[in-house]
Amino acid sequence: ETGVTQSPTHLIKTRGQQVTLRCSSQSGHNTVSWYQQALGQGPQFIFQYYREEENGRGNFPPRFSGLQFPNYSSELNVNALELDDSALYLCASSLALSGGEETQYFGPGTRLLVL
Amino acid sequence: GEDVEQSLFLSVREGDSSVINCTYTDSSSTYLYWYKQEPGAGLQLLTYIFSNMDMKQDQRLTVLLNKKDKHLSLRIADTQTGDSAIYFCAVSGGSYIPTFGRGTSLIVHP
Numbered sequence: 001e002t003g004v005t006q007s008p009t010h011l012i013k014t015r016g017q018q019v020t021l022r023c024s025s026q027s028g029h030n031t032v033s034w035y036q037q038a039l040g041q042g043p044q045f046i047f048q049y050y051r052e053e054e055n056g057r058g059n060f061p062p063r064f065s066g067l068q069f070p071n072y073s074s075e076l077n078v079n080a081l082e083l084d085d086s087a088l089y090l091c092a093s094s095l096a097l098s099g100g101e102e103t104q105y106f107g108p109g110t111r112l113l114v115l
Numbered sequence: 116g117e118d119v120e121q122s123l124f125l126s127v128r129e130g131d132s133s134v135i136n137c138t139y140t141d142s143s144s145t146y147l148y149w150y151k152q153e154p155g156a157g158l159q160l161l162t163y164i165f166s167n168m169d170m171k172q173d174q175r176l177t178v179l180l181n182k183k184d185k186h187l188s189l190r191i192a193d194t195q196t197g198d199s200a201i202y203f204c205a206v207s208g209g210s211y212i213p214t215f216g217r218g219t220s221l222i223v224h225p
Contacts, residue, residue: 004157033212042119042203042215043158056212090157094211104213106150106158 003027004093004107012113013081021076021110023091031055031096032074033104034066037088049074050096086114117141119216121204126222133191135219137204140185144206147180148213149189152201161189161202191221199223 003026013019025032031050035043045058049068063079072093078085088111092104118140127133139147145166150158164171164178164187171178177190187206191198201220205213 006157040217042205042217045212045214048212056210092158096211103146103148103160103163104211105160108157 004091004105006089006091006107006110008110009108010111010113012115014115015081015083017081017114018077018079019081019112021078021089021091021112023074023076023093023107025072025074025091025093026105029093029095029105030072031094032068032072033092033094034074034076035090035092036060036085037090037109038084039087043090046076081114083114086112088112117144117206117208117214119204119206119214121202121216121219123217124220124222126224127194129194129196129223129225131194133189133194133198133221133223135189135191135202135204135221137187137189137216138185139187139204139206139214141206141208142182142185143208144185145209146207146211146213147178147187148203148205148207149176149178150203150205150215152203152218154200158203194221194223196223196225 005024033048034046037043047057088109148163149161175192201218204216207213
């Protein structure tokens with residue numbers, strides 16, 4: 001087990017609704033990244049937060065937004081849900097050290113179904 | 116941007132070795148990872164290698180890196196049914212944000 005937890009495990013929403021997914025990082029980690037994994041695909045990078053600031057973003061529209069809190073837990077918010085947003089959402093935490101490698105440790109994911 | 120390619124399926128007999136291959140496009144990739152994903156679960160980091168290494172061995176796992184050909188492989192010795200899963204190759208550069216392949220489904224049959 002990585003020590004990264006996510007909630008909820010499963011979620012069903014309808015088109016146009018908003019959703020908030022939560023992640024608790026591994027103890028001591030200061031960086032969190034969010035990924036979307038569609039069925040049959042590899043994870044796609046959404047964005048990363050380091051010390052509560054967005055630190056990089058993939059090719060996702062602004063309706064995907066996030067927060068990182070002082071205790072390094074994190075939220076992913078998705079507004080105006082679309083059918084194609086149905087996927088497994090993965091959170092990964094890491095420890096950013098100057099000049100060092102930052103292996104990411106993944107949580108079990110939240111499976112979102114949009115109807 | 117970076118592109119990572121893997122074959123989609125591999126079927127092996129229990130007790131044989133499995134070799135999962137991966138190619139990538141960005142020659143400046145610094146860190147190369149192998150993750151395992153079991154059904155309904157998140158990703159489990161198996162091993163990683165730095166680009167200045169050619170090989171890394173960790174118990175039944177052997178990672179080989181050919182930087183010239185931008186080719187990475189994962190060899191699993193004495194493959195067991197519990198090794199059945201999807202294996203993802205991922206590479207990253209200075210940003211430490213990995214780009215993943217589509218995954219290789221490893222099927223181990225008796």
